[in-house]
Amino acid sequence: MDSDAARVLVVEDDMVLRTCIEDGLVDAGYQVMTAADGAGFSALVEAFRPDVALLDVMLPGASGLQLARHLREHTQASVLFLTARDAVADRLAGFDAGADDYIVKPFVMAELLARTRAVLRRSGKTRSRRLQVADLLVDEDAGEVIRDGVVIPVTATEMRLLAYLARNRGRVLSKTQILTQVWGYEAYDPNLVEAYVSGIRRKLEANGGRLIHTVRGVGYRMSETEPRMRAS
Structure with missing residues (x-):
């Protein structure tokens, strides 16, 4: 793996979806770390130092919104929420928590990759092309x-x-x-x-x-x- 590749943290409790996302991101050339929930999130973030985090909103224990607030307080990582909840109020809550983008399930991998690239590009963390x-x-x-x-x-x-x-x-x-x-x-x-x-x-x-x-x-x-x- 290219050590200069952007680092993507994925927190998703659905194992099948988490594995699919990880495989797609690795194939696209990113460094990837995954977790099923927010347990040990602070230590994980400190060790991995993600450039962008893909967070499921509805997680066991701490919600994706809480994890996003932690990232905003302690890192410069961008945040992209993954969720099945697409009401306007849900989207607003996500952006209030610090989301840079919001993608509604189900989605195709190409869309997720495009959104991830766009978030990284806006934050100035894109890799050499x-x-x-x-x-x-x-x-x-x-x-x-x-x-x-x-x-x-x-x-x-x-x-x-x-x-x-x-x-x-x-x-x-x-x-x-x-x-x-x-x-x-x-x-x-x-x-x-x-x-x-x-x-x-x-x-x-x-x-x-x-x-x-x-x-x-x-x-x-x-x-x-x-x-x-x-x-x-």
Whole structure:
């Protein structure tokens, strides 16, 4: 994990949802710490020093509103509330407690990631969006992909795909992970990933060797060398 990556604290009592959020954030390149409730919250915050906290409002013991007030008093962390309660009064209570944003359940992972990025950007805690893999530069801020000094034209979706692969260079990513992170949903034809990978490979390999490798039966990996992992 990149030690310069933003630190995200997730406090959610639903284990399945907490695990899904953690997996999505880790896949997106963040450092992540999770908790099921507010027990030991002060010590956890002091040790982890989050840049942003994703807090369920309705928690056993101390509520998310109470945890947000603690963060506001003792840290510079941003706060994003996760809740099934979407009445105006609930939203106002959340913002009064110090929320920077408020996302209503159920939500898709792409929306949560977009809201997290926006909160971090507003607080000035975003990570560098210039990603380098061998002779390939993926510059999200400039909207450019450059290989060996040559600017490669890409679509917005191709840029998201390349950025996700580059941010996770060296890792094998499944088609489901790629669909979730790049397109924002899971229940879709995996052939979409294959088509886009094929297209972006043609563009990249016009100016150099292969960087996006297929791991049969698993997914794809961006690296300078062929992955050793093979499905049986």
